[in-house]
Amino acid sequence: MNSAPYEVIAAPFTLWVATVGTVFPLIGVAPVVAWIKVGTSGDLNYDRGEGVTVEHRQSTSPWRSSGDTGTRKNFRTEEDLIVRLKLVDITLEQYALALNHNTVTDTAPGVGSIGTRKIGLSRGASIVTKALLIRGDVSPYGDLFGMQFEIPLAQQVGSAQIALAKPGEPAGLSLEFMALVDTTAGSAEERFGRLIAQDAAALP
8 A cells, every 4th residue: 555645655566577578467467477476475585675676777978178177968878777686585496597597407206215406506608588577566646556667678697696604694695687678669768668657547
């Protein structure tokens, strides 16, 4: 629930990943099975100190004229859309997010042998590309509305590390996804995707 003033947002968002080209769900509609929730329990597996962070990173180059000491104009030379979170979930299916989405192999138990799951620890030169959905049950335009980030192309580029010897502090993986330019976007402004927020209920 979001009470007035609605534009002041303080609520957790949940990250989902899917194969590139998977249709993004409408706000208020549950994602289809192709969308995989990050964290076995979603935002209940995200470190409170960070949650899901969306960064609009840029580099600019100032131009100064010979007749003045101040900047006359700035040129944007680089920009990135970065999504970060610390995932407190060490199931191998979730660990795969940090390991290029490597395959988890499940070996069933047998007579006198235990059941195991296995994942390879090397990632190789190629980086898997996924679509990202970041969704929250909150909107800056009213109560009981929702909003979501839709990022068509992204890669996990963070160097995740895990600490396994700190009693009282759960092991977590720091993930960092970088959006890639979508050359099929409907406009130049949507090459990294879009943010959609509900601002009214459906008409009867």
